[in-house]
Amino acid sequence: MARGGQGLARVAVVVRAGAAPMWWLGVVAAGVGVLLPGITGRRIGVLAGAALFIVVAAAVALPRRKRYAALARGTVRAGRNDVLQDRAVTTRNWRRGHRWWLLLAFLAALGSALAVPAAGGMVLAGAGVGLWLKAAWLGRRERAGDELLWVRVDWLSTRGGSPAGKPVKAYRSTGIAAGDATPGGRRRKPAALV
Template identity: 80%
Template sequence: MAVVVRAGAAPMWWLGVLAAGVGVLVPGITGRRIGVMAGAALFIVAAALVAYRGRNRYVVLARSAVRAGKHDVLQDRAVSARNWRRGHRWWLLLAFLAALGSSFAVPAAGGMLLAGCGTGLRLKAAWLGRRERADDALLWVRVDWLAANGGRPAGKTVKAYRSTGIAAGDAAPGGARRRTAALV
C-alpha cells in the first residue's frame, strides 16, 4: 500500500525540480526573487499538507487490516508503481505544464509547489513504513479495490487492508525496493 503512495513521489519531485529550474530562467511578472521565495513557502506548505492529509483514514484502515488470504491478489511493487504512473501520466503532464506556465507570472513557484507535493508523498510513505515496522506487518490493498478507486490506497472503495509478514513480497516497509543480500 505504501508503494502506491510512494509511486507518485519521484515523478512529482523530478518534474517539479525541472519546472522550477526552467522557471528561474524566465524573469516573470513578479521577478525571480519573489517567485523563488513564494515557491519556497509553497514547497513547505504543500509538503506538510500532503504528508498529513488523510492520516486518520490510513490509521483506521491499518487497524482493521486482516491477514491476506490464499485467494487475495497482491501485486508486485514494480507492477503497482507502473500501474499508478500509467494511470496518472496525463495528470502529471498537465501539472508539469501548469507549473511551467505559471513561471511567466511567478518564476519557479509552480515547480516548487509540484516538488513539495512529491516530497509530501515521500514523507507519507516513510510514515507508513514506520507504522508497518512497528506493527511488524506489510499492508496491502486488494488489486480490485485499488483499480476501482483510481489508484488511491485510502479511497472510499477500500474497505480494509490486507496484511502479510514483513518479509513477504518484493517491497520493504514504506514501499521501497527490498534489498537482497548477495550470496557468497
C-alpha cells in the first residue's frame, strides 16, 4: 500500500456480501424442510415461514439507516494514495470471516424443519433479501449524492465487520465511476467495445 494511504472497501458491497449465501442456503434449507412433515405440518410451516420471511427481511433492511445516513453526510474525499479494494476481494473477505456463522445458520434452519417445516430456511432467505434491500437503499443514496461510499478496511476487521459499527468514524467518497461496482454494490458491466 502506498505511504499515507488506506485500504478502502465499498460500503454497499460489504452490506451485500452476505445476501447471496443467505438467500441460497435459505432456499436449500426451506426446500429440504418442505420434504419433512414436521410437528406442525407442512401447511403451517410454510405459512409461518412466509410471515417470518417478510418480518426478517424488514428487520434486516430497516435498522441503522440513521447511522448510515450520518456517516454518509460526513464523508471525506478519498486521497490519491488510498487503495480501492475490488468488489470480489471485499465479498470474499466478508464471506471468509462469516463462513462459520453461515454454516451454523444453515444447520439451524435444517434442524428447525423437524418442528416447523421450511420456516427456518425462509427466515435465512429473508435475511438475505433484507441485505439486498439495504444495499439497494445505499445505492439510491449514492446516486442521489453522485458519489460512492467507502469504508476503511481496518475498521471492518473489528467487531464483526459492520460498515456502520462503532469503530467506523467516517466514510470516504469517490466519484460515481470509481471501482468495479455500481451504486448499490452490483458488479459493474464491462464497457462494450465499439
